Amino acid sequence: MKPIIYKRGSTLDELDQIRTLQLQNSSENITSEEKLQEGFVTVQHTVALLEQMNLACAHIIAKDNDVVVGFALVMLSSFRNEIEVLIPLFERIDRLVPKDKTFIVMGQICVAKNYRKQGIFRGLYHFYREQLQHEFDYLITEVAAINLRSMQAHEAVGFKTIDNYKEDEIIWNIMLWDWT
Template sequence: MGIRYCTVSTQDELEQILALQQANLWANVSPEEKEKDGFVTVEHNFEILHQMNEVCPHIIAKDGDTVAAYALCMHPMFADKIDILKPMFAEIDTVVPKEEKYIAMGQICVGKSYRNQGIFRGLYNAMKAHVQPEFESIITEVDAKNTRSLQAHYAVGFKELKTYFSDERDWVLISLK
């Protein structure tokens, strides 16, 4: 059947995103896994994930009924909803012109058994197709220690906007046009 890309349309898909997030959360993966496969930093709850999806549906890669990977769409109206992301939005305001409409990619994650199959690139292609022309760019940040994620983002065309320090970490703010 293969992987298909679509937007989230059910509660079950949101719950599968949360399960995939837990399996790849910074606190839940070994140092070796962090270096080899990367990790996710932010832990969402169902309510905020659902609210974000209502404004701009999240992009998922599905294998049958299984959510294999996801890219969370986070409209700037949610800038003050997740504490660890507040500094990212403040930094965006310092480098992105006020008139530029952007969507934040709130988090991207590919399940372990689906890695190295082009799904990361597929998620961003689907996201770009879904949010343009309403949004000119997709902006996100990556923990500077997450070299796997940074390399993957640069490979699909992201460009660095700036690096900054927040929450005891160095962050790389990046943009895809």
């Protein structure tokens, strides 16, 4: 068996596979039990938006041969108004991050069901840091407080909750990984 390869997204096929993985793990498409045990993704991107984001700063993906089995989206602040549900996050980041610090937003992370508990989540984040720590001081994301699996996984990598807010009955934790 070939090892999992971590790389930056570079083809339209890879972006299509990210979109498919998103849909398979969307909170709308899985059971309540799966949400609790496995975690979930909230935002769904179009392939066109994934491509725009990828051209600005390529996404991080994990591949098993030709199959994308995990992804961590890279979102520059220039995309702050492209996804309405993320606007409150960026508004809070503006108040939380010192003006002399640079940051990037981890737009979403997901590992295919058959590949979980194999270190791919951690592998995606370590590759993310390796690729981008020389350009940015912080990596910031937000995780729904009810998504306990994701909260624990992010804390294990090195993220710390720096703020939270309530939007549409969901409590969101803003999490920061300090790369300085």
